[in-house]
Amino acid sequence: MSDKKPSLFTCISPALLHLYGLHDSAVVIIDVFRATSTIASALYNGAKCVIPVDTVAKAVDLSKKINGIAAGERDGKIAEGLQHGNSPLEYTRDFIENKTLVLTTTNGTRLLQMALDNKADTIITGSFPNLSAVCDFLIKQNKNVILGCAGWKDRYNLEDTLFAGAVIQRIKENFTIHCDSSLTAEKLYEQVQNDLYGFAPNLTHYHRLVDRFGLIEDIRFCLTPDIANVLPLYKDGMLIHSV
Amino acid sequence: MSDKKPSLFTCISPALLHLYGLHDSAVVIIDVFRATSTIASALYNGAKCVIPVDTVAKAVDLSKKINGIAAGERDGKIAEGLQHGNSPLEYTRDFIENKTLVLTTTNGTRLLQMALDNKADTIITGSFPNLSAVCDFLIKQNKNVILGCAGWKDRYNLEDTLFAGAVIQRIKENFTIHCDSSLTAEKLYEQVQNDLYGFAPNLTHYHRLVDRFGLIEDIRFCLTPDIANVLPLYKDGMLIHSV
Numbered sequence: 001m002s003d004k005k006p007s008l009f010t011c012i013s014p015a016l017l018h019l020y021g022l023h024d025s026a027v028v029i030i031d032v033f034r035a036t037s038t039i040a041s042a043l044y045n046g047a048k049c050v051i052p053v054d055t056v057a058k059a060v061d062l063s064k065k066i067n068g069i070a071a072g073e074r075d076g077k078i079a080e081g082l083q084h085g086n087s088p089l090e091y092t093r094d095f096i097e098n099k100t101l102v103l104t105t106t107n108g109t110r111l112l113q114m115a116l117d118n119k120a121d122t123i124i125t126g127s128f129p130n131l132s133a134v135c136d137f138l139i140k141q142n143k144n145v146i147l148g149c150a151g152w153k154d155r156y157n158l159e160d161t162l163f164a165g166a167v168i169q170r171i172k173e174n175f176t177i178h179c180d181s182s183l184t185a186e187k188l189y190e191q192v193q194n195d196l197y198g199f200a201p202n203l204t205h206y207h208r209l210v211d212r213f214g215l216i217e218d219i220r221f222c223l224t225p226d227i228a229n230v231l232p233l234y235k236d237g238m239l240i241h242s243v
Numbered sequence: 244m245s246d247k248k249p250s251l252f253t254c255i256s257p258a259l260l261h262l263y264g265l266h267d268s269a270v271v272i273i274d275v276f277r278a279t280s281t282i283a284s285a286l287y288n289g290a291k292c293v294i295p296v297d298t299v300a301k302a303v304d305l306s307k308k309i310n311g312i313a314a315g316e317r318d319g320k321i322a323e324g325l326q327h328g329n330s331p332l333e334y335t336r337d338f339i340e341n342k343t344l345v346l347t348t349t350n351g352t353r354l355l356q357m358a359l360d361n362k363a364d365t366i367i368t369g370s371f372p373n374l375s376a377v378c379d380f381l382i383k384q385n386k387n388v389i390l391g392c393a394g395w396k397d398r399y400n401l402e403d404t405l406f407a408g409a410v411i412q413r414i415k416e417n418f419t420i421h422c423d424s425s426l427t428a429e430k431l432y433e434q435v436q437n438d439l440y441g442f443a444p445n446l447t448h449y450h451r452l453v454d455r456f457g458l459i460e461d462i463r464f465c466l467t468p469d470i471a472n473v474l475p476l477y478k479d480g481m482l483i484h485s486v
Contacts (some may be wrong), residue, residue: 012399015258019398112417155262158423180401180447184431191434204423 008175009143010164010182014111015154017118026122026143027062027115028134028167031150033205034073034086036127036232037119037222038237041088044129044228046097049238050107053102054076056081063102076208079104086130088228089219093222104117107150112234115148123234124242126162128196128223133231137169137242144173147185158188159203162196165189165214196223251388253407253425257354260361269365269386270440271377271410275402276448277329278351279317279368279475280465280480284331287372287471289340294482295352296313296345299324306345315347319451322347331372331471337344337471342485350393355477358391366477367485368434370406371439371466376474378413380485383451390428396449401431402446402466408432409468439466 010185011017029036053059054071056079063070071084078085086105103109109123110212115123121143126134129142138145149160165185166175172186192199200206200219209215220229254260272279282293289310296302299315299322304312314327323326327347345405346352351368358366364386369377381388390410393402408428411420415429435442442447443462452458 012255013259016256016397016399050410153262154259155429156259156424157327158427178447178450181399183445184399184401184427186402188427188430188436190428203429206420210279 002173002225003154004140005174005176006144008147008168008177008182010147010149010161010168012149012156012161012183014107014113014114017111017114017148020146021116022115022146024057024121024144025146026124026138026141027120027146027148028126028138028151029112029126030107030126030147030160030163030223031108031111032127032163032222033209034088034218034222035103035105037129038086038088038091038126039103039125039232040127040130040230041221042091042101042229043230043232043239043241045091045093047091048098048100048231049240050101050103053104054109054113054159057106059102059104066100066124069096070098070102074106074231076213087215089217094191095238107152111148111150125232125239126167128166128220128225129228130230131163131166131225131230133229136169137231138167139171139174157203157205159205161185162189162192166193172178182234188189245426248419249385249387250297250416251390251411251420252422253392253404253411253426253428254399255389255392255399255404255424256394257350257357260354260357260391264478265361265363265388265389267364267387268389269367269381269384270363270389270391271369271381272351272355272369272391272393273359273369273403273406274348275355275406275465276452276454277331277461278346278348278393280370281329281331281334282368282475283370283373283473284464285334285344286473286475286482287341288336290315291295291341291343292483293344293346293475294481295355296347299347300377301306302345302347309343310453311345313340313342313345316324319456330458330461342354353395354391368475369410370480371468372464373472373473373475374409374468375470378410380456380474381410381415382420385451400446400448402448404428405432405435407419409436440471463479475484
């Protein structure tokens with residue numbers, strides 16, 4: 001009907017999500033450290049699906065019912081009552097292949113629930129480990145896009161915005177972008193893209209994960225493009241590996 | 244008692260203001276296009292004070308009572324029922340000297356009211372025209388600082404964040420800064436500081452003001468450091484020129 005390009009916006013905190021119309025958009029949930037990196041890792045290594053839930057109790061209950069793995073974190077560490085956390089390195093093929101992961105996290109799974117509540121048309125998850133899969137999907141969909149940064153308890157987190165910038169740099173020709181958040185994301189990514197890992201110690205979240213919990217290898221994984229290049233697509237309550 | 248430096252945070256949208264503790268902080272209200280540039284201009288040119296109000300009706304009523312100038316904008320143009328708008332260039336010395344300006348704007352005066360409601364310890368307003376005055380004040384105060392970006396109807400606006408970056412670049416040695424918003428502000432300002440005016444056409448707000456209303460000279464004024472270098476300090480309902 002028209003050759004007008006679809007729009008793309010970046011939402012830099014869950015507290016701003018209400019400003020955007022989600023019902024006709026594909027929403028990318030971005031929680032680089034670490035939920036959406038971990039989701040990519042689990043699916044890449046053969047998990048049947050990842051079921052995001054909002055409480056530890058639900059993770060425990062559901063995983064018992066379906067014989068799945070209950071996992072999650074609160075404030076950066078394995079949540080009380082769970083045996084498995086939110087590290088992408090936990091979900092090796094040996095461990096997760098053909099299993100279902102029931103995951104609860106502080107920010108990423110919460111934002112996913114918000115996108116559902118706001119009737120997003122399509123929901124996928126993205127992080128550096130599956131950068132190309134996300135970009136390919138968004139171009140192919142040819143729909144409006146919201147890049148949704150999970151942040152930390154509604155605060156702005158730069159690593160999520162950097163991933164938005166990486167996506168924008170690759171797909172901007174296919175979209176109409178009039179949005180200062182997207183401009184910021186792209187300019188910042190431009191500035192640090194050649195040494196993401198070297199830049200990481202500037203991030204508040206780096207200190208939360210590395211100084212407190214020693215998770216330097218998690219950081220490296222989460223910032224490595226295409227190391228687990230799958231497309232987690234939300235459907236019927238589950239994130240599945242869409243091919 | 245302690246040689247610990249005070250903290251500095253940047254709040255990139257009024258919708259995130261509740262995340263910060265304001266009661267022990269100096270809050271800088273930042274609305275580069277154009278409220279806080281206009282406030283600097285009026286006070287620099289000898290206005291007795293600027294009284295920010297939240298509605299056009301209040302601006303009209305109060306200005307009649309005190310024989311002041313009622314002014315303001317809604318959605319970028321002079322508000323209906325007012326003769327004067329939100330352009331810093333309107334408030335020349337000839338016009339505004341020894342007068343009181345009663346001002347209502349879409350974003351800047353709203354954020355100021357929010358800072359009051361959240362019991363900010365001290366409130367000042369800042370924009371490029373009074374960059375040095377703001378920096379000097381914050382260093383001298385030696386208190387915690389919140390750089391509060393007014394944005395546009397809760398959306399993030401890059402020009403406000405760029406001003407935050409300019410402040411941070413100048414005063415960061417005096418503060419403890421662990422905040423991804425401040426890091427973003429500083430990195431972006433670093434990137435464009437040598438040609439702010441040349442970068443301006445990338446901003447959404449530029450198009451609102453220039454394409455729709457032709458206000459290119461306003462943009463130039465609002466991005467010129469120290470062209471109206473006064474310190475607007477909020478006291479007893481008024482912004483006064485603090486010396």
